[in-house]
Amino acid sequence: MTSAKAYQDGLAELRGVRDEIKPREKQLAKLQAELGKLRADRDEKIRTLGAYEKAKPDRLATSAGVSVIDVVALVPSLGPQTPASAPASTPPDTSATEDRPQPQNAAQAIKEPAGALAPDLRAPAQPPQPVDVTETPAPDTTEDQAPAQTPSAQPTAAAPSPAVTPATTPARPAPAVDEQERKLPSIPEGNDGDRWIYAEPNLASKRPNFKQADRQMVFLDAATGVLASRTGTVTLDLGTGSVAEILTAVYATVPTTVERIYITAGEPWLRNAERHQFLKDAVAQWLNGPLPQDWTVEASRGKDRQAGHLVHPRNPVGRWQRGDQHTEIRSVGEWFDAEGADPVTVRTAFIELWRALRRHWDDVVLMGSPSQTGRDLWARTIPAKEGAKWAGGYPVMSQEIRGLLHATAGQGRTELIKPPRVPERVPGWYESDRTFAYAKHTWTSGVGVPQRVTAAAFAAMTAKEQANALFSPSHWQVRVTIPQDWNHVGLLPAPAPASTSGDRPWHYPFEGGRTFTTWAGGAEINLALRNPIQPWRIEILDGLVWEKGDPLKDWSNKLKDAWRALRAVADVHGDEQQRQAARLASRAVRSILLYGIGTFAQRPRITTGSIELGANGEVPEIPDGAKLTGLSDTHVTWERNAGFARDQYAHPEWAAGVWSAARAALLSGPTGAKDPDTGKPARAGALHLPAGSILAFRTDAIYSSVRPDWPYSGEPGDYLLKGALAWEQHTPTTDEEFYDLQSLGRQALEAERS
Structure with missing residues (x-):
């Protein structure tokens, strides 16, 4: 602040912002109150209609704009009775981009039988x-x-x-x-x-017969602007750290074949966190900020059902595309706490991680997250030799179980x-x-x-x-x-x-x-x-x-061996940067196993999204079955429970x-x-x-x-x-x-x- 006048002008601007916030807060409170009443009315109607002896949960779910799981939670008696074995002719689910919620059986209250x-x-x-x-x-x-x-x-x-x-x-x-x-x-x-x-039926975990596509990645410190790639390091001017500024600065330096930008420090999605009650709102606003010309939010990519943003308070994932070019901005915090390591050291950690895994998996590819990597590596340990037990795949339990x-x-x-x-x-x-x-x-x-x-x-x-x-x-x-x-x-x-x-x-x-x-x-x-x-x-x-x-034993043993090898390097290597890189890589191996196990749980799939506000701040319609989770000056954020998908790796x-x-x-x-x-x-x-x-x-x-x-x-x-x-x-x-x-x-x- 250079003068008293500038200070007074700043106070006037601050009061202006305050006066703009107040009516929006009132509008949000009113919307939330109205939404609460409408939801209560909807739930009561579902319960009433669910009492009809021929009521169908899928019909109610479609009419109410909710998932079948939500309907069954309100009317447990509508849980369908699944036959002991499905017809042999049931075709496998080959849908690539559609995750339809499937009916859930009633969650019956525990009784007190003799034990x-x-x-x-x-x-x-x-x-x-x-x-x-x-x-x-x-x-x-x-x-x-x-x-x-x-x-x-x-x-x-x-x-x-x-x-x-x-x-x-x-x-x-x-x-x-x-x-x-x-x-x-x-x-x-x-x-x-x-x-x-x-x-x-027709659903089992089988060994893949293909190799994952390699995706080039770079590592960016959003606080200092230092970018590390295979060609060296450069310091970028990131301005305020918006999505548009990061995409523009990075792709002015690296080729369009780079598909992942890992943020090693700086957390640009939290730059304006103090303006929001919840961190997820700040993240959503950052992800949905203005984009450079020709860039759009990624909608789909082949069989990739992960297209679109993941709104997470600490480790969000943003996905965008420009024509045939696709890119992600992710947090390296998904893999490990970087502990202040510079982008070059973090990049070296990923190289050491790949080398340690390569000793056990010739076809290893580091995917976007440790959970994806863990599941892919596990799938490549499934028995494939003809006659071996489970060579035909590990069966997936019934949806009820x-x-x-x-x-x-x-x-x-x-x-x-x-x-x-x-x-x-x-x-x-x-x-x-x-x-x-x-x-x-x-x-x-x-x-x-x-x-x-x-x-x-x-x-x-x-x-x-x-x-x-x-x-x-x-x-x-x-x-x-x-x-x-x-x-x-x-x-x-x-x-x-x-x-x-x-x-x-x-x-x-x-x-x-x-x-x-x-x-x-x-x-x-x-x-x-x-x-x-x-x-x-x-x-x-x-x-x-x-x-x-x-x-899980073969998969786990290989990961433990990689973990021990990296820890040994971290203990004895003469170069401090290599020691730190090996230490970070060993923690990434831990994350691969930890989050890989988590993927087997196959929780109900939660999808998130956002829609731009209409004229005069009008809230647009959100998808059927979705609920409003955030409201900013420009966008509303929603999430939807898509139920249990037909996932061959659900264990x-x-x-x-x-x-x-x-x-x-x-x-x-x-x-x-x-x-x-x-x-x-x-x-x-x-x-x-x-x-x-x-x-x-x-x-x-x-x-x-x-x-x-x-x-x-x-x-x-x-x-x-x-x-x-x-x-x-x-x-x-x-x-x-x-x-x-x-x-x-x-x-x-x-x-x-x-």
């Missing part, structure tokens, strides 16, 4: 063999899958860390049952439920434990993070069509058959009773109360004497039955048991199994080091720390008030101490306080080690 008590798995026994397995791989002794060799079935106390005493643990709250707890879906009783047990797993199999455990469960002040703050955790749990997975095991069927089994079923890849509906004198963290996920779930739909009941009903994977059920403190009472209500196979049973095993290992699991007393893998996890010392969980990390003394060998699954504050702290009660302590703890540990 079959699970056996005591803590008794001495040899590891049981899986049910109906024709090819059983050798057991992986590093995995937590075999029964514990315990001399007695009596409960034993968890051994606390040596010479560590937590602050006094407050009195445990009395057990309470929240009447508003969400009800999870269940498999219908009898033949109606048995009809769910089939594989989708996929929908059930989507609703009942959560991902990583996220929990903040607050007073009075823990003291308001604690003696320290320690973060222990599992290294490359998911890679630890890919050695076995369920394959084929599952066997349904009802409570009656489970009760009719012998003890050995019951143990076989519980040690097989499985997913169980159970009634759980926590021991009366339990004084540690919860072991099994349960649906959080609908009114408080927010972004965390699962919670972990811990109150002694409490009974609740939930779904959980076989790994977690095993943990609850044979944890190192005291077994929980588990009653089997229903379940799905798969044949044991290893569809939520694999993702659910890995997630369940990872959550179980967060409580108790083997490490890569040996226990000197027993010669077996040393164990670590929350249950191996004192009661009252656990403060939070975050997917692969445990936060505690005492310092864990767990061996670390650098192997997948081992706990690495990442943060430490060795003095008294206020217990965090909000996410903001949690992240502040997390940051301080990491800084303090780094200072301690330097």
Whole structure:
């Protein structure tokens, strides 16, 4: 600011902007109120019409402009009954650009049938063999899958860390049952439920017979303008960092054959974030800004169903085209945190990543995201040799089973434990993070069509058959009773109360004497039955048991080998830039496995888009079934749930199994080091720390008030101490306080080690 006059003029301009904002805010509030009333009226009409005995969910969905999933959610009785096997003549879905939502069966509220008590798995026994397995791989002794060799079935106390005493643990709250707890879906009783047990006709995961197209990429620091490409580096003038300015500056320097521009720093999509209530609104406005002449938003490209923008608050994807030229602007944050690395180093990291993967896949191509790359690499490990098991492809489960797993199999455990469960002040703050955790749990997975095991069927089994079923890849509906004198963290996920779930739909009941009903994977059920403190009472209500196979093992082993090789380079290379590049590349391998597993879950496909406002700011019609998610000065943003697509790589049973095993290992699991007393893998996890010392969980990390003394060998699954504050702290009660302590703890540990 150069003068008082300029300052006063600026204030006048600011007031002008304020006066322009106010009427638009009022308009938006009015629109949102009107939209809310219309939606409520629409939903009521759907419920009324859905009561008609001949009502069809697809007809209602079309008339209402919503998806079939939304209709079934409002009128559960409209869930269609799918035959046990579809006609053999059903043609495969070859649609390239159309993702039609498919009908969903009713999500039936859990009933309270008689359960079959699970056996005591803590008794001495040899590891049981899986049910109906024709090819059983050798057991992986590093995995937590075999029964514990315990001399007695009596409960034993968890051994606390040596010479560590937590602050006094407050009195445990009395057990309470929240009447508003969400009800999870269940498999219908009898033949109606048995009809769910089939594989989708003409749909299986098969090895591709083509190589992905290579796409040239460049790396741009949007803050400094430095651009790195195969021809060298150049500094660009990006102006304000708009899409138009970036496209113009980049393609004035590089050839039109470049199809990906990775942003390494600067986040241009958040330049005006302070003007918006939500980050996604700022991103949408940036993506939909003015374009250079002849450029348009990409609408489609052959069989690419990902055309159009992805509006994400941190890692958006913008797609544009100019004639036959196509380009994407993406964030390198999809792959790893660049940690201030310059574009040349980031580009070197991608080269090192490709080289490490090339040792295992001759046809490797780095695709736009780690999830796409992970799925493509996995597909190239599917058996192709004639006569090999699953050479014809891995079958995709029925839509009903996929929908059930989507609703009942959560991902990583996220929990903040607050007073009075823990003291308001604690003696320290320690973060222990599992290294490359998911890679630890890919050695076995369920394959084929599952066997349904009802409570009656489970009760009719012998003890050995019951143990076989519980040690097989499985997913169980159970009634759980926590021991009366339990004084540690919860072991099994349960649906959080609908009114408080927010972004965390699962919670972990811990109150002694409490009974609740939930779904959980076989790994977690095993943990609850044979944890190192005291077994929980588990009653089997229903379940799905798969044949044991290893569809992810070869893929995972190759990725782990690439990860180890890159970490070795990062440790010993003499050039600092190469060390940093190798370190970033190793993290990219982790992302390939982590997000690759996530793609198997095949969540309902959410599509996003935006439409320019009409004259006088009038809101245009949005697509049928879409909902308004944002409104800027120039555009409205919408999103639509497109349901479950016919995806040949949809295997939520694999993702659910890995997630369940990872959550179980967060409580108790083997490490890569040996226990000197027993010669077996040393164990670590929350249950191996004192009661009252656990403060939070975050997917692969445990936060505690005492310092864990767990061996670390650098192997997948081992706990690495990442943060430490060795003095008294206020217990965090909000996410903001949690992240502040997390940051301080990491800084303090780094200072301690330097």
